[in-house]
Every structure is written in structure tokens, then in C-alpha cells.
Amino acid sequence: xxxxxxxxxxxxxxxxxxxxxxxxxxxxxxxxxxxxxxxxxxxxxxxxxxxxxxxxxxxxxxxxxxxxxxxxxxxxxxxxxxxxxxxxxxxxxxxxxxxxxxxxxxxxxxxxxxxxxxxxxxxxxxxxxxxxxxxxxxxxxxxxxxxxxxxxxxxxxxxxxxxxxxxxxxxxxxxxxxxxxxxxxxxxxxxxxxxxxxxxxxxxxxxxxxxxxxxxxxxxxxxx
Amino acid sequence: xxxxxxxxxxxxxxxxxxxxxxxxxxxxxxxxxxxxxxxxxxxxxxxxxxxxxxxxxxxxxxxxxxxxxxxxxxxxxxxxxxxxxxxxxxxxxxxxxxxxxxxxxxxxxxxxxxxxxxxxxxxxxxxxxxxxxxxxxxxxxxxxxxxxxxxxxxxxxxxxxxxxxxxxx
Numbered sequence: 371x372x373x374x375x376x377x378x379x380x381x382x383x384x385x386x387x388x389x390x391x392x393x394x395x396x397x398x399x400x401x402x403x404x405x406x407x408x409x410x411x412x413x414x415x416x417x418x419x420x421x422x423x424x425x426x427x428x429x430x431x432x433x434x435x436x437x438x439x440x441x442x443x444x445x446x447x448x449x450x451x452x453x454x455x456x457x458x459x460x461x462x463x464x465x466x467x468x469x470x471x472x473x474x475x476x477x478x479x480x481x482x483x484x485x486x487x488x489x490x491x492x493x494x495x496x497x498x499x500x501x502x503x504x505x506x507x508x509x510x511x512x513x514x515x516x517x518x519x520x521x522x523x524x525x526x527x528x529x530x531x532x533x534x535x536x537x538x539x540x541x542x543x544x545x546x547x548x549x550x551x552x553x554x555x556x557x558x559x560x561x562x563x564x565x566x567x568x569x570x571x572x573x574x575x576x577x578x579x580x581x582x583x584x585x586x587x588x589x590x591x592x593x594x
Numbered sequence: 595x596x597x598x599x600x601x602x603x604x605x606x607x608x609x610x611x612x613x614x615x616x617x618x619x620x621x622x623x624x625x626x627x628x629x630x631x632x633x634x635x636x637x638x639x640x641x642x643x644x645x646x647x648x649x650x651x652x653x654x655x656x657x658x659x660x661x662x663x664x665x666x667x668x669x670x671x672x673x674x675x676x677x678x679x680x681x682x683x684x685x686x687x688x689x690x691x692x693x694x695x696x697x698x699x700x701x702x703x704x705x706x707x708x709x710x711x712x713x714x715x716x717x718x719x720x721x722x723x724x725x726x727x728x729x730x731x732x733x734x735x736x737x738x739x740x741x742x743x744x745x746x747x748x749x750x751x752x753x754x755x756x757x758x759x760x761x762x763x
Contacts, residue, residue: 424624427624427625427628428628430628431628431631431632434631434632435631435670442671442672445671445672446670446671448671449670449671450631453670454631454634455630455631455633455634455637456626456627456628456630456631456634457631457634459627459631460627460628460631463624463627
């Protein structure tokens with residue numbers, strides 16, 4: 371049945387080469403944990419991607435209930451957490467996943483660093499990877515404010531003061547982030563929401579595409 | 595794609611099935627709570643069964659009077675007082691009737707004896723018409739009579755509950 375459906379589409383669109391390009395690639399012996407158990411260190415990039423997918427999905431569903439407004443943000447989180455079916459689980463996935471993804475991306479970075487896999491010809495992919503790291507931090511920072519509880523408020527207060535400590539342009543950066551030179555409030559929350567939900571994910575997807583195209587083009591670096 | 599030998603499952607097939615099965619299970623485990631969250635509105639109980647005071651019984655006449663009252667409405671995390679309206683009167687048998695003004699066609703609001711629609715409820719959106727008992731007049735868009743509020747009388751005071759559909763033309 372499925373095979374027939376696939377053949378029907380394939381006959382018209384010749385899709386086999388497309389997914390072959392994506393899915394069919396050599397996994398060298400030295401990255402296969404079945405051959406060398408220590409090769410599990412190669413999993414962290416994939417795990418980062420896996421957790422990122424969970425973050426995107428759970429985030430999409432959370433926005434069905436969340437409102438980025440200082441009057442209602444906390445109440446909507448409280449509602450989705452305590453009244454909505456499985457709301458606690460989905461928010462839990464997003465909450466814990468946010469930390470796990472940082473851990474995974476860090477382990478992935480360590481592996482690439484200590485194996486020297488960033489060296490020529492893979493310098494560009496290292497740069498994109500570092501940008502991805504920054505984007506991920508940005509997602510963590512902006513997402514932290516959204517529940518609009520005391521912890522979120524003061525963490526953002528501190529983060530904005532740190533941004534302000536940048537020489538010369540610090541005050542402007544802070545105003546740009548917070549939407550107001552003095553207040554951490556209504557405009558801060560909507561800004562952080564927009565950055566968290568639209569701007570940074572867009573950057574994330576673009577950079578991830580580059581990251582994956584480059585690794586596929588260059589292949590996995592050789593054994594140590 | 596797969597080489598079949600004497601109806602045996604090939605190594606490749608076995609791996610395909612196992613990977614698809616395990617992957618599908620993991621994917622379902624991730625997605626299931628999210629879908630549950632999305633369909634939560636379907637699982638929530640219907641609105642409240644509270645009755646609210648609307649007017650005194652001795653003020654009720656045979657002429658429909660429009661009365662508004664407020665119900666406590668829980669809209670997710672937003673608690674509010676929502677306004678409700680009712681057309682209240684005694685029918686020819688002397689029974690109290692409290693009709694919802696929501697047109698049963700597509701939910702606009704009907705009015706009593708508006709324009710040249712004497713002794714009728716009229717809905718301006720698509721010219722729906724109802725007779726004095728709130729029963730839809732055949733040939734006009736509505737497919738059922740105006741809903742009637744459940745009511746309760748205590749100490750000569752009229753309390754209204756939820757509006758229910760009625761049998762009719």
C-alpha cells in the first residue's frame with residue numbers, strides 16, 4: 371500500500387534521488403559505536419538536533435495558550451500548567467529541554483574542539499556552529515522572561531544590566547532589547563516574545579541548514 | 595528494494611521494520627502530550643449551571659421585554675462577567691418564556707418588532723423571522739426556534755440558567 375503510493379509519486383516526480391541525497395550516506399567505521407563504543411561522542415550533534423526538534427514542537431503548542439502581556443502572561447502559564455491536559459508535561463519538556471539542548475550543544479562543541487575537527491577545510495562550519503551556540507543562548511535568555519514571574523523578571527534585569535556594561539553602546543543595546551531605557555515591562559515582554567518565537571528561530575533554521583549542508587558536503591572528519 | 599529469499603525477512607527489511615517501529619514509538623511519545631494539550635478544549639466541561647437573578651416575576655407582561663444579566667464566565671485564565679440578554683414574557687397560556695436573542699441561523703442577535711415586523715422577532719443579518727413564541731417562520735433562514743433559558747422562581751424573583759434548544763417548526 372505505502373509502497374504503491376510511493377511508487378506512484380516517484381514515477382511522476384522522481385523523488386528517490388532527493389531522499390537518497392538526504393538519507394543515504396556513508397557512516398565511516400570510526401564514527402559507528404557498534405565498532406568502537408567510544409564513538410558515542412559523535413552522537414551529541416544529532417542529540418542537539420533531536421532536542422531542538424522537541425523544543426520547536428513543544429514551543430508551538432505552548433503558544434496556543436501563552437500570551438505575551440504583563441497582565442496575563444503569568445496567569446496563562448499558570449492555566450496551561452495546571453488546567454490544560456498534559457500542559458505540565460509539554461511545558462516541562464520545553465523547560466528541561468532548554469537546559470538539555472545547551473548541555474548537548476556544549477558536549478558537541480567539546481568533541482569537535484578536542485578532536486580538532488574544526489580545522490581546514492571545516493573552519494566555516496565551526497563558525498556557523500559558534501553562531502548556532504549564540505542563537506541558542508539567545509533563545510534561552512529570551513525564553514526565560516516569558517513566564518513573567520519574579521525569577522524571570524530579575525534574571526532579565528541582570529541580563530540587561532550586563533548588556534548595558536558594554537562600553538559606549540551598552541545603554542543603546544539595553545534600550546533596544548528592553549524597549550525602554552528604564553522599564554523592564556510590557557514592551558520588554560513583547561520584544562522578548564517576538565525575538566524568542568520569530569527572529570531567533572528563523573536564524574536558527576537558516577544556520578542549521580548551512581551547518582548540515584556543509585557537513586554533508588565535506589563529510590565527517592577522519593579518525594584520530 | 596528488498597531481496598526476498600523463501601519468504602524470509604531479509605536483514606534489510608528487519609532493520610527497516612525495527613527502526614520504523616522504534617522511531618515511530620519515540621515520535622508518538624513526544625507528540626502525544628502535545629496533541630493532548632491542543633485538544634484540551636474538547637475535554638473541558640461545558641459552561642456553568644448557575645442561575646442568575648434577572649427580574650421580578652410581577653413585572654413580567656405578555657409583551658416581550660429585553661433584560662440583560664451577567665454570568666460569571668471562565669475564559670481560560672481570564673475570569674469575567676459576560677453579559678447575557680433574554681426576551682421575557684408570558685405566552686398565551688400564562689407560562690413564563692425567556693428566549694435567547696441569538697438567532698439559530700448563524701448567531702446574530704434578533705430584535706422584537708423591529709421595522710415593519712409586527713409581532714415577530716427579526717434577525718437583520720439574513721432576514722430570519724420568528725413568531726411571538728420564538729418559533730422560526732418556515733421559508734426564512736433559521737432552522738429552529740430561539741433557544742429558551744431554563745428558569746427558576748424564588749420569592750417572586752426570576753432566575754435564568756442556560757439557554758437550551760427547543761423543538762419547533
